[in-house]
Amino acid sequence: MASSNFIDYVKINCRSGAGGAGSVHFRREKHVPKGGPDGGDGGRGGHIILKGNAQLWTLLHLKYRKHVKAENGKAGEGGRRTGQQGADVILEVPLGTIAKNPDTAEKLVEITEDGQEVILLAGGRGGLGNDHFKTATLQAPQYAQPGEPGREDWVVLELKLLADVGLVGFPNAGKSTLLSVVSAARPEIADYPFTTLVPNLGVVAYRDHKSFVMADIPGIIEGASQGKGLGLRFLRHIERNSVLLFLIPATSDDIRQEFNTLLNELRAYNPELMDKTRLLAISKMDLVDNDALKKIKGNLPKNVPVTFISSVSQQGLSELKDAIWQSLTVPSDPV
Incomplete structure (x- = not known):
């Protein structure tokens, strides 16, 4: 739309x-x-x-x-x-x-x-x-x-959209692709920043006929809390999400730094967002080899559950759904 x-x-x-x-x-x-x-x-x-x-x-x-x-x-x-x-x-x-x-x-x-x-x-x-x-x-x-x-x-x-899980990440992190793979939502997907210009909702089917709602929020950039980019306008939509799923591509230069930047933007916008359960998914794993994977594992944020996924090859998606469902049913204390 x-x-x-x-x-x-x-x-x-x-x-x-x-x-x-x-x-x-x-x-x-x-x-x-x-x-x-x-x-x-x-x-x-x-x-x-x-x-x-x-x-x-x-x-x-x-x-x-x-x-x-x-x-x-x-x-x-x-x-x-x-x-x-x-x-x-x-x-x-x-x-x-x-x-x-x-x-x-x-x-x-x-x-x-x-x-x-x-x-x-x-x-x-x-x-x-x-x-x-x-x-x-x-x-x-x-x-x-x-x-x-x-x-x-x-x-x-x-x-403010009602969703169980809010996808948080920079433009081109693969949020729209993930939502299109795990749900029936069909967001616009293209190889340029800010593909997602509006929030999208999708119902994700889980085991035993269970399901949860996932929201793809337009990409945040550094400075979004001061009005840069598109993120500030749509940050209100993650205020209702029970779980924040941070999505960072495996091709990122510094995953830990990117995670901290996203976290700082959310904190600057609304400190109460720090009380929400956080998960981290490293996306686009189909683009890296074993040597790069070792380097990635040595530069991950501390005390945040991490899942390695590829929406293209569908690697790790079952594990990601399990982690999300666990967080929704038994919320953990955010660090």
Whole structure:
């Protein structure tokens, strides 16, 4: 899918509906000798509601919908008839969507389950009709409540992909190729930096009908946490991943240094990422010989589980899945 179709951040103006006014009305039927107040209540204004939809993976459908307005409630009527409720507006969003206050960055609501509905902005309550205000000493009240106004706010919707495993690596580390081999995902793959311009998700089948979700995050470069390259924009998507799988090619000049650079970029972006379980996969093993392998093993980061793989020859992929599944079911403490 083209990068222009992946939208993970939108800002929209939302306005919930105002409540309808209560009615001032009196019974005047000929066969009723003593009439009285019977004004009905106003209807509630429409809510603005967020609803989770597992079939969506982008906020593209909301990109050009800058203003969202729910319907106002209708006024009450005589005969204690309540006014019609204003129609709600339901905004369907992908799982992992967070609504925030654009000024304070305060999280308002979060959508994590299919079908989950959360009121983002509540509609105003309808006013009470004059039937509610009659007393023994005031038997003909001439007033009713106005409806409550709706609410209007700018809201930021931000998507953070829900995945078990996030692939972390420099451009051309082989992340897209790995995802295409172990899952049904079909990311764009080419021999140039930043092939992956948007995050991709794939479901990886495991033993005994088990599975886990893997996310290919666009390549990080040194300085990404300061806004260089593409990595900064998409780093938010690994904040929800349980396991971070670092992918470094066997052809790298210095594997340990490359691992530390990636780690430093994640730490600079969000120190909490250091609490996540880490795995390291050395990719493109089909391009090195035994002598190079010995050199690689002598220059690995300490205290990180390592798997040697080749997506092309499918070397080590079963071992990698085992390591990932072990980390997901029995998380280890990050170093």
